[in-house]
Amino acid sequence: MVIEYDGTDFAGWQRQPAGVTTVQGEIERVLCSVLDEEISLAAAGRTDRGVHALGQVASCMTTSSIELQRLHHALNSLLPPSIRIRDVTEAGESFHARYSALWRSYRYVLALRQSALGYRFSGTYRGKRPPDIDRLNRSASLLCGTHDFSAFSKKGSDPSSTICSVMEASWSVGDGQLVFSITANRFLRSMVRFLVSATLELGAGELSDALASGRCPNALRPAEARGLFFREVGYEPDEMG
């Protein structure tokens, strides 16, 4: 399944105890009632509270033989309008939305002027001067390649490994918005939001030091969740079944 959601009113992707509304919890509840069996979803990215998705990918196993188009329609009829299933396909047996993913991409949007209509979907630009896009892109280019990103993640959240390979990281400006785009094989918890703040607020030297030492300047806070969009996931074409 490819899924779009407005994360504002959800406590993130990951299922939580009863009483806490999450995107995974909502979709599993509806899948369970449509397929009449317990369903456990695997997702390409476990987005945090308040983070949005344009193309989250989730997979599950089912013994149901329901027609895909009927399933697609039933899900969108029963889910809240802030979650839309964009596509449902049958995948190969070895496919797993999380483990089969080759790369993920995120986008972070900062509004350059306050906007009532854009508030839900953008962070606030706090710079006193207009953004220097060349400087931002020189900082972003330091992130490319394989590095230990432990300076730029929530502590104690990802015990397995803190090494990520960034394939692309860049800033662009237009239409009253400043946008950060990043693609990597994997991301640590809150990593994109830390990198947004780091490229905006740190000098190139400080950024390189933090990357090399694994220690982040104390004052650096991750950018607000509401500007972050989980955009797309890449798989081997034949993995998609």
Add this chain to the structure above:
Amino acid sequence: MVIEYDGTDFAGWQRQPAGVTTVQGEIERVLCSVLDEEISLAAAGRTDRGVHALGQVASCMTTSSIELQRLHHALNSLLPPSIRIRDVTEAGESFHARYSALWRSYRYVLALRQSALGYRFSGTYRGKRPPDIDRLNRSASLLCGTHDFSAFSKKGSDPSSTICSVMEASWSVGDGQLVFSITANRFLRSMVRFLVSATLELGAGELSDALASGRCPNALRPAEARGLFFREVGYEPDEMG
């Protein structure tokens, strides 16, 4: 003041008894605390519950000599993020946001595909076939000119007059959206939302009949509030002070 708002969580523009949150109520409360006097706002358009604004205009009289830039900043600091003051200017003494307005324009957005991120800001296109933009524009052109629009308003809401002069009405399509734009000297209650449904659902003959007779087909319902944006208001240049 030029005002932008996300109308989703407001019971419309117009002030209501305590406990009901409206845009006018919120701005008057904040103005009152900043200027330290009772303020009553006049607005160019009293938008309904759930309707948004890109360029609402409101005016008031004050004896305060507060600097405009300070007032502007104080208002945006104290108002909720779903209401943003875009501009504050001093107007001539005879200026009145409602009575001085020469024309108002609205835009109505219909989403052609379901979208989680666009849900707050678009109505649902219910047509079984893709929209026929030429047919829609032939219907829209029937609205231009001076007519009695009583067929297309909430009954019993506008006792003064039901005559409006429409200067421009058109449909356009692009970027997954179908958009209706209309400019007139004045609008009746729910008129734009009725005209959206009328041009989408009625044949040209039915539409002309309704306009001539003042009677609307029973089944016609106004389009959903969440797709409607109050866009802009026109004044004589010298009226602006």
